[in-house]
Amino acid sequence: MTTLPSRARRAIDALEHLVGGLATAVLALAMLVWTLAVAILGLLVVGLSLVPGTLRAMRMVADRERARLSRWGPEIVSPGPTPTGLRAALTDRACRRELAWLAVHATFGFAIGLLGLTLPLYAVQDVTYPLWWQLTPAGSSGPSVAFWPVNTWADALAVGLLGLAWVAVVVVAVPQLARLPGWIGRSLLGPGPGADLSLRVEQLTATRAAALDAHAAELRRIERSLHDGTQNRLVAVNVLLGAARRQLARDPAAAAEMLARAQDAAEQALAELRTVARGILPPVLADRGLTEAVERLAGDCAVRCRVDVEASGRCAASVEATAYFVVAEALTNVSKHSGATSATVTIRRAGDRLHLRIDDDGHGGADEGRGSGLVGIRRRVEAYDGRMSLTSPVGGPTTMRVELPCGS
CATH class of the missing domain: 1.10.287 (Helix Hairpins)
Known part of the structure; x- marks a missing residue:
């Protein structure tokens, strides 16, 4: 059962999504007006020289929306080089879909963004109206759709109750409104079939x-x-x-x-x-599992190392061997290159994914381009369709995250 705080958080996230969509809708509206102007000038042959720059600008606006939608879900990849001529643009499927998105997002997306922004403003104005209604001229109506004249405290409290109704509308309707521009953007800006x-x-x-x-x-x-x-x-x-x-x-x-x-x-x-x-393949890994094998690695590490494992069940032997290799190589790097005084190995299993995290308090600055076994770790992880990320700012700390599929 969904609780009220979770609904409120969802509404706030959706409002942030709508505000971001409104910003790209303003860009799309400006780009649509410019594209129409170039199209009209193109009929007079004058605007043909403006077509390549217009196509590049349209791709930039569309990529801005792709980046925004990628932060809220699966990544949307840009389709590649921008057509440089009118004929190439008309035959390019991605370009035609971007033009369709431009028209829809500049109109429908703009309206949805304005509506999503207006509803919370109505709610705030009406809910707080009893606190400042006496500062308004006598007999004036409420701030949103309350058209009755407000002359008494009862009238002001009625506007406040209307504000609570607006709050309920925001909590229920705003998440639904936020899905529409995202669905349209993913439908028109996403990769074509087969991509x-x-x-x-x-x-x-x-x-x-x-x-x-x-x-x-x-x-x-x-x-x-x-x-x-x-x-x-x-x-x-x-x-x-x-x-x-x-x-x-x-x-x-x-x-x-x-x-x-x-x-x-x-x-x-x-x-x-x-x-x-x-x-x-270490015997302890085959006999007693990943947890004990990693604990033995931590015990042999030259740097004080803490192990935190919450992973029920065994993964495939190849996956456990890869995880062991990652931890062993990472702790070797910590001992030889990081200047750290302590390290932490965290292992979690979530569904069919095994998550590894190795932290150290060293001086940072780890770079795959300079060796230290990091390239080997990445290749070994990606060979099993896993993912690796490394965060190591100069001055530290360093965090390596690895995700491996391990079956359900």
Whole structure:
């Protein structure tokens, strides 16, 4: 059941929407008048030179409305380059739809915006009228639609009751009025049929390329770890065992020392193999889940780190591995580059989305263009159709937000 405070908040949000729509409607009205003037001049051939500038100005006004509507819902993408000639504009579907929106928004949208702004003014005037009615000339009518003469306190209170009725109208009607310009704008300024599919294909192509790059980078990392670490250790073991075998008959004590060194090298190789294996998929992640794995990462972090997890159930193994990689890389950056004294890892699951947030109190200034593993994090996240955002002003703090799909 909707409560009165929530209705009031909805009405205030809708009023803000209507005021913003009224502002773009004023721009649309001015642009419509100019477009009609250019069309009339075009019939006399004089206005043809004004067509390219008019088309660019119309696109700017339409993009202003797209940006406004995008703040209140799904993003509306601009259709691309503006036609430069009259014939191209007449054959361009997006341009024709923008012209239709211009006509509708400059008239109907303007009227809706004025009405939405007038209703709250009527409500405020009438509700407060009993406080200042004695300052008005004797026998004058109320401030809105109260046409009866106000001579007594009873008349003034009647106007105040009318104001309460206006408040009810505002709470109920303004949210409905706010939807109309938005629905019209999205219908006329939104992408044409097939555009969403094209954008989705383009996005999936990019994320597939990112996934392949991330996979190749991971393989190179594993190869370097095995080549530079484990392989060298095993070569040393082989050399030491060969030397010990040759010394075994002549100098048993030297052979025993070499065997001890070979054993140490073998143990180091095993430790490095375990490290590489944990980097691919940590056993604690597979056995005990993301929460305990992240807590272990926080415990090993060089910076004091707090973990706050509210995520019921398990996600897919690949998603948990990606989340683990994000937290591990982010905490590594915090330890090496941020100069922070504390960090916080927050994990929440909302429906079919897993939300990660890593905060630190360091000096900020993190930039993907300067490396630090941020590009790798973004590629890994986008490969799973996730989203990543980074806020790191100079002076700090730094906040990384990651959202991953994890199934219902």
